[in-house]
Amino acid sequence: MSGTSDEEDIWFDYQLIGQKTISIRLAHQANYDVIFYEINYPEELASTIELMDFVTGSFYMKSRHSV
Secondary structure, eight states: OOSBTTTTTOOEEEEEESSSEEEEEEEEETTTTEEEEEEEOOGGGHHHHHHHHHHHHHSOOOOTTOO
8 A cells, every 4th residue: 555654654653551561653544444553562462462463453443433
């Protein structure tokens, strides 16, 4: 896909800080429901992150504010 913020290297960086820190980078495809993401996490969280990746990749995520 061309014209993505991923392709243009425009990322939005977030950190989830708790007992362990998870770093998330997001980019999107304008005018589409596509979100690119990178997640950096400690190895001991691998199974949890893999489950989250499966769920978000396998199901349509809909905002409760969507019409």
